[in-house]
Amino acid sequence: MAGWYRGDCHVHSVYSDGELTPAELATAARAAGLDFVATTDHNTASAHADWAEQAGDGLLVILGEEVTTATGHWLALGIGPGEVVSWEYGVLDGRIGPRLDQVHRTGGICVAAHPHAPYPSGTFAYAYEGFDAVEVWNGLWTSALPWNADNEAALAEWGRGLAADVHRGRWRPAVGNSDAHLAGQLGVPHTVVLAEGLSTPAVLAALRAGRSWIAGSASVDVSFTATAGAETAEVGGCLDTRGREVVVRARVRGVPYGTVSFHTERGAVHHAELSPEGLGEVEWGTTATGSGFVRAEVRDLRGHMAALTNPVVLS
Structure with a gap:
């Protein structure tokens, strides 16, 4: 399955x-x-x-x-x-x-x-x-x-x-x-x-x-997607944007007071903080001309890695 x-x-x-x-x-x-x-x-x-x-x-x-x-x-x-x-x-x-x-x-x-x-x-x-x-x-x-x-x-x-x-x-x-x-x-x-x-x-x-x-552990859960119009690609996928705006979205569970960051070929391009409960949904907008790919990192309160994703490629 x-x-x-x-x-x-x-x-x-x-x-x-x-x-x-x-x-x-x-x-x-x-x-x-x-x-x-x-x-x-x-x-x-x-x-x-x-x-x-x-x-x-x-x-x-x-x-x-x-x-x-x-x-x-x-x-x-x-x-x-x-x-x-x-x-x-x-x-x-x-x-x-x-x-x-x-x-x-x-x-x-x-x-x-x-x-x-x-x-x-x-x-x-x-x-x-x-x-x-x-x-x-x-x-x-x-x-x-x-x-x-x-x-x-x-x-x-x-x-x-x-x-x-x-x-x-x-x-x-x-x-x-x-x-x-x-x-x-x-x-x-x-x-x-x-x-x-x-x-x-x-x-x-x-x-x-x-x-x-x-x-970092089984208590951490991450969903990472990129969407353009009605099309959505998950981590490791390739999104054909057809020139449309792209919404990158990460949903995170299990990292109290953590930080989510999005990374492209330009380095870290967006940061957001998670709740004390470790739950959160982070969104960021881009285009294929502005970003060839996007990946996510989730770090804990001390700055140590809690999760990281492979990229979604934007074309």
């Missing part, structure tokens, strides 16, 4: 360096209100069979791997059972292309993980060309705070490239994942997708197309 589904696509178990078993993680995922998770242990598929036993009862399990190379990590999502993607190389070896092709041949997607992670091999040195999405929000180092400088840098880098990417007709969506290793981390943050159904092909297609937004 088509709808919005919440999921965490960067999860570690005892099969690499996590502290929880797949069964414990599956229980935590259901408790956190997630509809899907991806198994992404480092450089191994040894957890795949165990994870397959946890699927069902409203939880989709996407088979994957965190490919931990010498000069950056990336997520191979949607690979086959027991399939391993090689990791023994760095950016100067020029060997990543065939590995991306391997994932794409199975119908999977490749995600650049935590591009500004502050540890050896964590910083992403590869070009984004060939990757399907960028993990701009990673929760591993945010146990005390939901947002940090590494995520801010990843978001800024991705945001700066959107205008050129939209202009050439192929932009890379943003995703957010917990990178859970410890109990209590799963789902903080996670990605909410508009998919044709709760299946691996449908969820990966939604992630690839950018029909998604990132939530």
Whole structure:
């Protein structure tokens, strides 16, 4: 059934360096209100069979791997059972292309993980060309705070490239994942997708197309649309404005005293405050000549990210 589904696509178990078993993680995922998770242990598929036993009862399990190379990590999502993607190389070896092709041949997607992670091999040195999405929000180092400088840098880098990417007709969506290793981390943050159904092909297609937004927790809900006349496009969509005025609208729940901002190729173009209850609807007007795309950010009272969306493209 088509709808919005919440999921965490960067999860570690005892099969690499996590502290929880797949069964414990599956229980935590259901408790956190997630509809899907991806198994992404480092450089191994040894957890795949165990994870397959946890699927069902409203939880989709996407088979994957965190490919931990010498000069950056990336997520191979949607690979086959027991399939391993090689990791023994760095950016100067020029060997990543065939590995991306391997994932794409199975119908999977490749995600650049935590591009500004502050540890050896964590910083992403590869070009984004060939990757399907960028993990701009990673929760591993945010146990005390939901947002940090590494995520801010990843978001800024991705945001700066959107205008050129939209202009050439192929932009890379943003995703957010917990990178859970410890109990209590799963789902903080996670990605909410508009998919044709709760299946691996449908969820990966939604992630690839950018029909998604990132939530800091299950208590946060965002609706983001752009409307011109009788036509409306949701996040990740393209609105044919036909020269008409565009009304951009965000509806937010779960961010008390928060702030909503709209962003285009000109940077932040509109700000509004949410109520003490965290509810609000924000509108802003523009045109396709004034904005090639619009995306939204929602920050809490401290200025930390609570949610962010992929863009709606205006044509």
